[in-house]
Amino acid sequence: GQNIDQPTEMTATEGAIVQINCTYQTSGFNGLFWYQQHAGEAPTFLSYNVLDGLEEKGRFSSFLSRSKGYSYLLLKELQMKDSASYLCAVLHDRGSTLGRLYFGRGTQLTVWP
Amino acid sequence: DGGITQSPKYLFRKEGQNVTLSCEQNLNHDAMYWYRQDPGQGLRLIYYSQIVNDFQKGDIAEGYSVSREKKESFPLTVTSAQKNPTAFYLCASSTPGLEGNYGYTFGSGTRLTVV
Numbered sequence: 482g483q484n485i486d487q488p489t490e491m492t493a494t495e496g497a498i499v500q501i502n503c504t505y506q507t508s509g510f511n512g513l514f515w516y517q518q519h520a521g522e523a524p525t526f527l528s529y530n531v532l533d534g535l536e537e538k539g540r541f542s543s544f545l546s547r548s549k550g551y552s553y554l555l556l557k558e559l560q561m562k563d564s565a566s567y568l569c570a571v572l573h574d575r576g577s578t579l580g581r582l583y584f585g586r587g588t589q590l591t592v593w594p
Numbered sequence: 595d596g597g598i599t600q601s602p603k604y605l606f607r608k609e610g611q612n613v614t615l616s617c618e619q620n621l622n623h624d625a626m627y628w629y630r631q632d633p634g635q636g637l638r639l640i641y642y643s644q645i646v647n648d649f650q651k652g653d654i655a656e657g658y659s660v661s662r663e664k665k666e667s668f669p670l671t672v673t674s675a676q677k678n679p680t681a682f683y684l685c686a687s688s689t690p691g692l693e694g695n696y697g698y699t700f701g702s703g704t705r706l707t708v709v
Binding site for chain 2: 489511514521522523524525526568570572579580581582584585586587
């Protein structure tokens with residue numbers, strides 16, 4: 482089975498840094514995605530990690546440790562527009578489920594002024 | 595511009611009626627997916643298709659049906675057997691990337707409300 486865990490809600494203030502954690506247990510692994518989703522809209526791609534380590538992309542960074550089944554998304558210099566749900570998703574790598582994404586429940590981030 | 599189009603954006607249905615949600619892509623992607631999203635539930639997979647004329651059930655397929663007669667199209671029918679159909683429905687397509695990752699593209703979603 483697949484189990485992907487992330488906190489339900491987080492809050493932070495403008496200009497701050499926030500780290501959203503994701504832990505996973507899956508029977509096959511071909512990488513981990515982070516998506517941002519505003520209410521009523523489609524998810525938008527933020528990052529993809531398949532090797533251990535940190536990937537930095539502007540204000541957003543994502544980290545992966547495959548041995549620990551752990552990832553985090555780091556958001557720096559928070560802005561009000563960063564208020565959204567952040568989805569962690571694991572890409573499956575084998576058999577009939579090759580290419581399937583398994584999603585966590587999402588972390589609702591609220592940024593206060 | 596290539597993309598994936600879902601229609602309609604909002605849909606109202608009376609109880610007991612079947613309704614079909616449209617999903618069309620011009621990205622030449624092989625795989626297509628239907629997800630359902632409820633508050634606090636994340637995205638749950640309904641059906642997916644990795645190739646034309648073939649599809650598999652996802653985790654919550656009961657009360658839904660699909661077809662994949664063309665590569666570009668993957669319509670979802672919500673039948674009267676689906677007990678709680680009010681939700682936000684997302685369609686996606688994907689294809690293996692150069693690095694082996696499957697770049698997903700999502701449609702803008704259809705919000706279905708049963709009245």
